[in-house]
Amino acid sequence: MFPRVQKEVDAVIGMKQQISYDDLGELTYLSQVLKETLRLYPSAPGTHREVVEDMTAGGYNVPGGAILQFDSYVCGRMDKFFEDPLRFDPDRFHPDAPKPYYTYYPFSLGPRACLGQKFAQMEAKVVMAKLLQRFEFSLVPGQSFDILDTGTLRPKSGVVCSVTHRENHKM
Ligand code: HEM
Numbered sequence: 177m178f179p180r181v182q183k184e185v186d187a188v189i190g191m192k193q194q195i196s197y198d199d200l201g202e203l204t205y206l207s208q209v210l211k212e213t214l215r216l217y218p219s220a221p222g223t224h225r226e227v228v229e230d231m232t233a234g235g236y237n238v239p240g241g242a243i244l245q246f247d248s249y250v251c252g253r254m255d256k257f258f259e260d261p262l263r264f265d266p267d268r269f270h271p272d273a274p275k276p277y278y279t280y281y282p283f284s285l286g287p288r289a290c291l292g293q294k295f296a297q298m299e300a301k302v303v304m305a306k307l308l309q310r311f312e313f314s315l316v317p318g319q320s321f322d323i324l325d326t327g328t329l330r331p332k333s334g335v336v337c338s339v340t341h342r343e344n345h346k347m
Pocket residue numbers: 218219220222223224281282283284285287288289290291292293295296
């Protein structure tokens with residue numbers, strides 16, 4: 177995964193200092209990596225909605241006034257929705273792959289979904305592209321992948337990496 181995303185960044189950004197909006201559109205594999213990361217580690221793991229009036233959903237009768245919890249973290253890890261769900265595979269989000277149907281929603285869905293979704297995705301891609309352009313990363317062995325849940329999720333003990341300048345990309 178890492179060499180492939182690095183190669184894409186090199187092809188699209190090269191040595192450029194400024195990343196344009198058009199460049200971001202061409203970083204398709206980087207987008208896939210971001211989406212797959214948010215499937216396994218959604219920063220906002222869930223949301224809830226109040227049901228306005230009695231309704232039936234998936235064969236269940238839901239009374240008006242009920243609060244329903246929607247858990248993006250759980251959905252993202254269900255083998256009913258994602259084959260071999262704990263495997264990190266950005267090609268699940270390949271442009272030609274079937275789109276998840278209401279089973280993937282790190283930014284929620286519907287009219288009250290995240291207002292900052294587009295901005296957050298652009299910002300993340302700019303930061304990731306700039307880091308990949310300039311540095312090599314290797315994860316220091318022996319770390320836990322434990323999650324700290326304080327309403328939003330983050331790595332419990334950080335993500336400790338060795339970082340070196342890429343030889344041909346010193347700026
Ligand atoms: C990776 C980054 C982010 C993630 C995963 C995320 C995720 C979410 C989620 C799950 C919701 C709940 C929506 C719901 O209950 O249906 C939400 C709401 C919201 N987010 Fe984000 N968000 C991110 C970044 C941002 C940024 C950068 C901004 C602003 C620039 C932003 C602005 C908002 C606003 C205003 C709402 C409330 C929308 C409403 O209630 O109508 N978010 N976000």
